[in-house]
Amino acid sequence: MFKINQNYQKLPGSYLFSTIAQKVSAFTASHPDKEIIRLGIGDVTQPLAPAVIAAMHQAVDEMGNAATFHGYAPDLGYGFLRDAIAEHDYKSRGCAVSPDEIFVSDGAKSDSANIQEIFGQENRIAVCDPVYPVYVDSNVMAGRTGDYDSKAETWSNVIYMPCTMENGFVPEFPKETPDMVYLCLPNNPTGTTIPKAKLQEWVDYANKVGAVIIYDAAYEAYISEPDVAHSIYECEGAKTCAIELKSFSKNAGFTGVRLGYTVVPKELKCGEVSLHQMWARRHGTKFNGAPYIVQRAGEATYSPEGKAQLREQVAYYMKNAAAIKNGLKDAGYTVFGGVNAPYIWLKTPGNMTSWEFFDYLLEQANVVGTPGSGFGPSGEGYFRLTAFGTYENTLAALKRIQEL
Amino acid sequence: MFKINQNYQKLPGSYLFSTIAQKVSAFTASHPDKEIIRLGIGDVTQPLAPAVIAAMHQAVDEMGNAATFHGYAPDLGYGFLRDAIAEHDYKSRGCAVSPDEIFVSDGAKSDSANIQEIFGQENRIAVCDPVYPVYVDSNVMAGRTGDYDSKAETWSNVIYMPCTMENGFVPEFPKETPDMVYLCLPNNPTGTTIPKAKLQEWVDYANKVGAVIIYDAAYEAYISEPDVAHSIYECEGAKTCAIELKSFSKNAGFTGVRLGYTVVPKELKCGEVSLHQMWARRHGTKFNGAPYIVQRAGEATYSPEGKAQLREQVAYYMKNAAAIKNGLKDAGYTVFGGVNAPYIWLKTPGNMTSWEFFDYLLEQANVVGTPGSGFGPSGEGYFRLTAFGTYENTLAALKRIQEL
Numbered sequence: 001m002f003k004i005n006q007n008y009q010k011l012p013g014s015y016l017f018s019t020i021a022q023k024v025s026a027f028t029a030s031h032p033d034k035e036i037i038r039l040g041i042g043d044v045t046q047p048l049a050p051a052v053i054a055a056m057h058q059a060v061d062e063m064g065n066a067a068t069f070h071g072y073a074p075d076l077g078y079g080f081l082r083d084a085i086a087e088h089d090y091k092s093r094g095c096a097v098s099p100d101e102i103f104v105s106d107g108a109k110s111d112s113a114n115i116q117e118i119f120g121q122e123n124r125i126a127v128c129d130p131v132y133p134v135y136v137d138s139n140v141m142a143g144r145t146g147d148y149d150s151k152a153e154t155w156s157n158v159i160y161m162p163c164t165m166e167n168g169f170v171p172e173f174p175k176e177t178p179d180m181v182y183l184c185l186p187n188n189p190t191g192t193t194i195p196k197a198k199l200q201e202w203v204d205y206a207n208k209v210g211a212v213i214i215y216d217a218a219y220e221a222y223i224s225e226p227d228v229a230h231s232i233y234e235c236e237g238a239k240t241c242a243i244e245l246k247s248f249s250k251n252a253g254f255t256g257v258r259l260g261y262t263v264v265p266k267e268l269k270c271g272e273v274s275l276h277q278m279w280a281r282r283h284g285t286k287f288n289g290a291p292y293i294v295q296r297a298g299e300a301t302y303s304p305e306g307k308a309q310l311r312e313q314v315a316y317y318m319k320n321a322a323a324i325k326n327g328l329k330d331a332g333y334t335v336f337g338g339v340n341a342p343y344i345w346l347k348t349p350g351n352m353t354s355w356e357f358f359d360y361l362l363e364q365a366n367v368v369g370t371p372g373s374g375f376g377p378s379g380e381g382y383f384r385l386t387a388f389g390t391y392e393n394t395l396a397a398l399k400r401i402q403e404l
Numbered sequence: 405m406f407k408i409n410q411n412y413q414k415l416p417g418s419y420l421f422s423t424i425a426q427k428v429s430a431f432t433a434s435h436p437d438k439e440i441i442r443l444g445i446g447d448v449t450q451p452l453a454p455a456v457i458a459a460m461h462q463a464v465d466e467m468g469n470a471a472t473f474h475g476y477a478p479d480l481g482y483g484f485l486r487d488a489i490a491e492h493d494y495k496s497r498g499c500a501v502s503p504d505e506i507f508v509s510d511g512a513k514s515d516s517a518n519i520q521e522i523f524g525q526e527n528r529i530a531v532c533d534p535v536y537p538v539y540v541d542s543n544v545m546a547g548r549t550g551d552y553d554s555k556a557e558t559w560s561n562v563i564y565m566p567c568t569m570e571n572g573f574v575p576e577f578p579k580e581t582p583d584m585v586y587l588c589l590p591n592n593p594t595g596t597t598i599p600k601a602k603l604q605e606w607v608d609y610a611n612k613v614g615a616v617i618i619y620d621a622a623y624e625a626y627i628s629e630p631d632v633a634h635s636i637y638e639c640e641g642a643k644t645c646a647i648e649l650k651s652f653s654k655n656a657g658f659t660g661v662r663l664g665y666t667v668v669p670k671e672l673k674c675g676e677v678s679l680h681q682m683w684a685r686r687h688g689t690k691f692n693g694a695p696y697i698v699q700r701a702g703e704a705t706y707s708p709e710g711k712a713q714l715r716e717q718v719a720y721y722m723k724n725a726a727a728i729k730n731g732l733k734d735a736g737y738t739v740f741g742g743v744n745a746p747y748i749w750l751k752t753p754g755n756m757t758s759w760e761f762f763d764y765l766l767e768q769a770n771v772v773g774t775p776g777s778g779f780g781p782s783g784e785g786y787f788r789l790t791a792f793g794t795y796e797n798t799l800a801a802l803k804r805i806q807e808l
Binding site: 001002003004005006008010015018040041043045046047048050052053056057060061063064065066069070071073075100106107109110114117118119120121122123133134137138141179180182183200209211212253255256257258262274275278281282283284286287288289290291292293294390 | 405406408409410412413415419422445447448449450451452454456457460461464465466468469470473474475476477478479494510511514516521522523524525526528537538541545583584613614615616657659660661662674677679682685686688689690691692693694696697698717754794802
């Protein structure tokens with residue numbers, strides 16, 4: 001008789017955003033007259049940029065013509081896209097990342113969940129707390145996290161790096177030595193960044209203890225301050241210790257288009273074994289390339305028009321971020337993030353738990369946010385709002401919260 | 405110090421089709437004047453159908469307009485596509501598969517590689533020999549296959565079901581009891597099918613011994629004979645023992661578009677645990693949906709125009725298949741497949757090994773095929789040609805082979 005992967009049984013509850021979706025559905029069903037404003041899941045609302053739309057139409061036409069039709073994409077991505085990424089995301093910032101170190105994928109969520117596969121079962125992971133749930137859940141499924149303590153809401157074999165108001169939401173080097181460290185900067189959910197000098201300390205630490213850093217730079221486009229690194233490869237020595245994940249979802253609104261990439265440097269090795277080769281093998285065996293049309297859309301984000309249009313889109317969302325942050329401050333809330341990230345991280349008022357505040361906001365203001373505790377135990381008492389709504393909805397939601 | 409997944413080190417050589425691509429590149433570089441005809445990798449050559457192109461253009465326009473923009477897709481696929489699949493691929497054939505048993509993905513390759521994740525490490529897999537390499541390689545990466553015997557080219561913990569000329573390329577029930585059985589019908593690479601009554605025997609066997617069948621129906625559209633099942637759910641009892649994988653790559657030319665789906669019936673359980681819920685959890689945690697534009701393209705394949713256009717495309721390729729099959733027979737080759745499948749499986753002439761014949765064809769006829777031994781030890785002495793070329797190229801390749 002076949003057996004299941006028992007690790008799945010250890011997972012408590014459902015994926016955070018599925019739970020939220022169910023709660024919202026239930027509320028909508030019982031209050032059909034209420035107009036909900038969603039500032040929960042980090043989904044964009046602005047349409048794709050004209051340069052991207054034009055590139056996609058052209059690519060669709062190519063696919064309809066025998067002479068320009070494209071079948072299977074190269075396993076690791078089209079050269080035109082890998083070249084554009086290497087040029088604009090790395091070379092222009094002084095990072096020596098070559099096109100063949102870039103693996104194009106269907107998005108950073110898949111990559112961030114799949115990357116653990118090339119590591120041994122016995123590795124210990126370290127994560128910020130609070131944290132994007134996929135890092136931990138994918139390791140639970142792989143059996144790397146030990147047992148779940150439902151009271152503490154922690155895993156016995158995971159090293160947690162609490163990020164709270166007390167330490168400015170910046171992770172400290174853990175007491176126990178990790179093998180893999182997940183860092184997301186600018187941070188989801190807290191919106192925090194660290195100066196480049198501080199990131200360099202993490203790179204030095206990883207090289208010293210022999211840990212690999214899984215660096216999630218999905219929100220890089222929202223960095224507005226000059227001393228914050230856009231890529232971990234701006235730090236010296238990062239190519240021997242860091243894998244970088246990038247998304248087109250937030251800088252270009254590709255949440256429904258699906259495109260991302262992962263950099264695995266050739267220098268990154270475990271003994272003689274190249275992680276670059278392992279990831280190439282994984283990609284070649286378990287993935288079949290991002291759609292041609294989507295890769296052309298990605299290329300268009302690097303054209304002069306594309307870049308200008310995306311800068312405007314990011315500015316639009318950052319105007320929302322500033323409005324939420326300032327508006328909530330004026331209403332007496334304690335608020336973080338929103339400067340180098342599209343997320344506002346707030347302290348729940350009156351000692352409410354995160355889920356109590358979620359229900360309160362949903363029921364009283366018909367606004368959906370994300371409970372901080374859904375990202376980990378140290379997120380308890382916090383709450384995340386995103387800047388990805390429309391400006392009108394953002395102001396409307398803010399007004400409703402201010403009037404509570 | 406971090407450790408790697410040692411199972412990757414066990415994988416012999418590179419992924420089959422990467423090896424072929426490298427050999428062809430090397431030959432082209434040293435013989436720039438030779439015009440290569442590729443009948444190796446199963447990649448389509450006909451452009452996307454007009455109905456699909458129209459749907460994609462419309463979806464691109466929607467993505468460029470705030471009022472019709474689509475962000476994150478529902479985890480498991482859009483309702484419009486899941487409904488169309490349920491109606492046209494199942495209900496119309498008398499199979500009771502509901503839309504919420506259908507999980508939309510970026511293709512059957514990913515699904516066929518990922519599906520093993522929800523099963524326990526201790527399961528033993530059974531595969532046909534020869535077989536699509538992804539089934540075995542994904543289980544190697546997961547550590548489920550034991551040790552590799554490089555002489556026999558087999559894994560110690562894999563149950564092989566030889567499919568050779570002697571048994572008509574039809575797998576027999578293995579002597580040892582498997583937990584998971586991979587069946588691909590119509591078969592890649594041999595082009596074989598089995599009658600529905602024979603498939604029913606497999607379903608009865610799986611239910612009796614408590615095995616799960618991973619049924620890869622990627623080539624279903626090429627079935628031309630009436631007594632061959634288009635879905636395993638045409639067999640009684642399949643919903644308690646079978647997962648079905650489907651692709652849009654071969655019936656609709658989506659190799660560069662990327663769309664597939666997997667059916668995990670709600671009745672499929674291990675004790676009290678629902679595999680449907682496990683796969684939903686996997687999908688929700690490690691995948692973020694197929695692109696909206698691509699799902700609209702998929703929907704268009706089920707419209708009356710789409711269906712008619714795809715029937716023509718399949719007929720085009722099957723005309724190639726018939727031409728290759730008959731042409732090779734006339735030239736004295738022993739040939740199989742090509743009736744219910746786009747693959748021609750031939751016995752190599754003069755006792756050549758599969759790779760010897762590969763080199764011979766590449767060098768003497770400048771035609772690329774796939775060595776049978778690349779699919780497993782019982783494929784040695786066989787060779788695969790695909791019908792996915794253009795008609796002109798197919799005839800030209802045939803002429804070159806006939807003239808050898």
